[in-house]
Amino acid sequence: MIRDLDDSKAPLLDHLIELRKRLLWVVATLLVGFFVCLSFAKPIFAVLVQPLLAAGQGKLIYTDIFEAFFVEVKVAFFASLMISFPVLATQIWRFVAPGLYAKEKRAFLPFLLATPVFFAAGASFAYFVAMPWALKFLLGFEGNVGGVEQEALPAIGNYLNFTTRFLFGFGVAFLAPVLLMILERAGIVTLEQLSKSRRYAIVACAAVSAVLTPPDVVSMLLLLVPLYSLYELALIAIRLTHWRASRKATPEATDTDEG
Numbered sequence: 001m002i003r004d005l006d007d008s009k010a011p012l013l014d015h016l017i018e019l020r021k022r023l024l025w026v027v028a029t030l031l032v033g034f035f036v037c038l039s040f041a042k043p044i045f046a047v048l049v050q051p052l053l054a055a056g057q058g059k060l061i062y063t064d065i066f067e068a069f070f071v072e073v074k075v076a077f078f079a080s081l082m083i084s085f086p087v088l089a090t091q092i093w094r095f096v097a098p099g100l101y102a103k104e105k106r107a108f109l110p111f112l113l114a115t116p117v118f119f120a121a122g123a124s125f126a127y128f129v130a131m132p133w134a135l136k137f138l139l140g141f142e143g144n145v146g147g148v149e150q151e152a153l154p155a156i157g158n159y160l161n162f163t164t165r166f167l168f169g170f171g172v173a174f175l176a177p178v179l180l181m182i183l184e185r186a187g188i189v190t191l192e193q194l195s196k197s198r199r200y201a202i203v204a205c206a207a208v209s210a211v212l213t214p215p216d217v218v219s220m221l222l223l224l225v226p227l228y229s230l231y232e233l234a235l236i237a238i239r240l241t242h243w244r245a246s247r248k249a250t251p252e253a254t255d256t257d258e259g
Helices: 002-008 012-038 041-048 050-054 067-099 102-141 156-173 176-185 191-196 198-212 217-258
Strands: 143-145 148-150
Touching: 012 041, 012 067, 041 050, 041 067, 041 156, 050 102, 067 102, 067 156, 102 156, 102 176, 102 217, 156 198, 156 217, 176 191, 176 217, 191 198, 191 217, 198 217
Parallel strands: none
Antiparallel strands: 143 148
């Protein structure tokens, strides 16, 4: 069998050619998406500023001559990444899939399909829940301080960085259940190990929250709580998977004994 597997392996050059093909597809998609989104940069940014408006801030400034222009470029690139993600995931799958057995493909394909769903759920949670709460907290420091009027005048570049960190941070963090289930399915970790590592999971979630969110306690907690909840959700999903597998295996074992 080992001989058959070795004979079936493609030469390294073929792998490199295939990798270049997939990368070209990704780059081409990003470029097309970028130029399309660049023409809609203002409407896209108008959507991104809605949480700021909901928090009561109706003004953004820029002090650098080129800042407004580069913000539109960054918005277009950010939007291109978001809409190109399905193509990126598809190209990764097409590159990896030929090296997998049919059973492995059936095992990992659902996780690949779940990835954009969980990422979109995380970005939506950030946009509709986390960002408005964080902005209300951060803008709450306005007012009179020792006789001096303290006013928030956020710059458009800083606000865009704030927004992208939230959206990407929450989107990536919400992929934790998918990652844990893939690691468990691959045999790298076990359900028992994950169940016994809850205290370490809390520390890891706190560290990830501190890195992916702005440096304030409210933003960190807004990511920490759902991130650890997703850890527990992954454990429940893994238990359900094992339970379903055992139920399928029991009738098969009974039929074998009767035969």
